[in-house]
Amino acid sequence: MLNQSDYDYGDYNDSDLDYTLVGPCPQQNNHSVELVVGPYVHSIICILGLVGNGLVIATYAFYKRTKSMTDVYLLNVAVADLLFVASLPLIVYNELWAWPMGPVACKLLRGSYSVNLYSGTLLLACISADRYVAIVQARRSFRLRSLKYSRLICVAVWSAALLLSVPTFYFYNWYEPSHSRAAFMNEDEAISTAAPPHYVCEFQFTDNATAWRTKVALPGTQLAAGFFLPLLVMVLCYSAIAATLLRARTFQRHKAVRVVLAVVAVFVACHLPYNATLLYETAAMFQQRPCEESDVLQTAKTVTQTLAYLHCCLNPVLYAFVGVKFRNHFRRIVLDLCCLGKRYIAPRRCSRVTSEISMSGRRSVDKSSENGSSFTM
Template structure:
């Protein structure tokens, strides 16, 4: 069940990483592609944001059931149940991202054309187009509601809800682990604390900045204040993006079984490469090394503690 959640987290993070260069390009210069690509890019970013955060909450709930509610885990932790939960998470992410899909558009702001004319001292009759991929609204009331609803939903569902679930579940996990008589319990506790701490360190600054910006969005602001808020959002958002790169370390490579399987794959590839490079000289030696390596890895993987995260 945990593997199903981890697979979906990996998909969400990979889709986000693929779309990130285009988002950066749009922030630095004009949007080079069409309106459909604009909607898909911004919408997929929103879907990956919500799905990634909710899937991390599902993983914490799964670990809570497996360790704290161990007697019920056989009934609650099934592949069918995990597939249903992942389907609900992705469907909820698409539903929450509907405003992003709908209101993001490729258009040419009127003020950018005027500024371009003034800076370059070109003729007023020449055609200079600068397209952006941003929110576009037909009236002020829709703009006000959307610009408040989108970041508010992101704060509530994309940060505070997963944070509360993770704190509740991992608190119960830590209490259960401290009561257990196991030599690896302290290591497991440190892993749990690291997971929660990294989540808070990466996402709390950006969400606090986003909350402050949303509260003061429609108030009168000086240019210096707006620049400070924009810089703070850029820096803290970059830190929040870093969490996608840390997820494989926190949720995969800390596990004993995952490391053993990964080591086995590397050894299999190394042995296979040796056979292709020098098939005659290494044929028998490689086979012996391969079999001994598999025995050692298989033997060590069976001794992993059930508390290892």
């Protein structure tokens, strides 16, 4: 049995213990990319997305009524994309600097961001299913493609997006990370730095088990419902559409096939790189990696996520302005805006030009409205 005299305390000193505080990886490359992508590239995406989707909404609000199932879907896609790009600057600001707006805005903004992300991709799947019914199942399309059904489907899509975003609303919090509170020890006492608190809007968990489950479940849900399900529906529907159009053997139909291929190709090109990166990150989430590898992964995630954001700017071009009717309505919007600025200079001439364009646009719209669709097919 040992007693106190059996221990050697002669050379013991507090300074012999190595108190090394290890913080998170600095990720310098990713931070350098974010400083370029965040303020500049995302600003371009926001401007293009606001203009393009705003024109689609303005067209439906002032020039065109929602007469078909496709119109309802296009309007809802434009609303989802518009809300998405409107929240993007604040999300980028939080990722680069501190979150200044408090806990309520943190939850609402992050949650609405998730809702718009899910609803946008799910509505694109609905558009492809609607095109399938209109072209492949043309005999039954008048019975299945009603405004009542389209509105009910849109309500279901927004409800599903809200339900899928509940964990985001719940787990995102406004707090000060522990690694931002630097503390230094001197001979007399611990002195904390007097720097102002650095608050962030990020995931916060009460225990490790919840953190493990949530950090795997949320990316998995985003991959399944936000990418693979819409991609599967689009590939199946547009494959059947392309086969049907190719059998028609007309120039207009072959042009429509190219539009179909462009829609699928742009969706895959924009979303596949980010979702592949997200899948890899989720699969290796709880494995310890060197800081250099972690930096490369986060850099790839930043770049591919920006590419995915770009899709909301291309939706108005692919789904709306590619059609004859939308192009005519777009011309009317541009002319009306020009006339609004010149109405005090030459009001008679402006009124006459607008009337002529309006009549010609109405004739072409009426002629192209025989198929009841705003999508060029």
